[in-house]
Amino acid sequence: MDSHMRRMFVMNRIRVPDFHLDDRHNSDDSTNTGTKTVKFTHTWSIEDFSVVFERDNKWKSCVFPVDQSNKLKWYLELTVNDKEFRGREYLTLTLNLVEWDDSTEKTIVRCSIMSHVETEQRRTFTMSEQPIVNFNAFIYCCELFDKTNNYLPNDKLSIFCEILLLTDTVCTCSRTQTINVPDFKISESFGKLFNNPKFSDVKIVTKGMEIYAHKNILAARSPVFEAMFSSATEENQRGVVTIDDMDPEVQIEMLRFIYTDHAPNLEMMASDLLAASEKYFFEKLKAMCEKSLVATLSIENAAETLVLADLYNANQLKARTIDFIKVNMDNVRRTEGWRYMSQNHLAVIQANF
Incomplete structure (x- = not known):
């Protein structure tokens, strides 16, 4: 990717929702x-x-x-x-x-x-x-x-x-009496509950691997789990949720995100986590995956990435990938990914080019 394209993609960053900075600076006096x-x-x-x-x-x-x-x-x-x-x-x-x-x-x-x-x-x-x-x-x-x-x-x-x-x-100056509030991150506390059998009331089973979880936390984070645990479903009654459409390591990372709002191994499985975020309606996780995939966008994987973005309604990723392909159309058309997209996802090409 040339320097012009790198500048363009730095400027057009993927927006990741729900990001907060902790204010840790205290002052004993102030000027207004x-x-x-x-x-x-x-x-x-x-x-x-x-x-x-x-x-x-x-x-x-x-x-x-x-x-x-x-x-x-x-x-x-x-x-x-x-x-x-x-x-x-x-x-x-x-x-x-x-x-x-x-x-x-x-x-x-x-x-x-x-x-x-x-x-x-x-x-x-x-x-x-x-x-x-x-x-x-x-x-x-x-x-x-x-x-x-x-x-x-x-x-x-x-x-x-x-x-x-x-x-x-x-200008007005004043002296304030500040209260020191200790730094506290709720994600660290909830992280202690991740795969912890204490107070667990449901197990997530993925291809033979079991993870301890908590219905109320899962329901609070995903409307899919909320619907599942709000009615007399088999999963709710048995306390077991079987998920066989993703690999165990992807399941672990998704559940870690549910409990901590972080996914430390995201870059290694961004495509799989994108699919999981679409299935369970994790908007922040989806945006994090989109940002990671844009960072690795190349001539060779552009067509594959576009198919992925279209399949999982990753609109920010889709827009960036379309812009990238248009600038590099001659080279992208020579890739195996473009040939695959032409044969199996022709509608994507017709709708965007």
């Missing part, structure tokens, strides 16, 4: 630094927008805030851009300074379509240097008039504007 702010908000609504859009190409709000005693004044202006930026017509929004009393410089402004945070744009500026703040391509017209976005309820365009004036910076 904050900024005094003054906030203005203004909502500008344009009724019958689809009608006025056909008639005009520029609109202005009233000057705000309306309080006469306030020496800071702005107005909003909305303009239809006729140059079709990137091939799509859009609206430009500007915030225009009308009056200023020289008392405040740094300002933050946020503008969005009312109740649609995904449209929010933010600018930080200095009023003496930038009396007009430009939100270029504030909203594309095709998106604005798409009814599925609901940007124009009852044909009304409402723009919300929030202005934060940054004034003084304030």
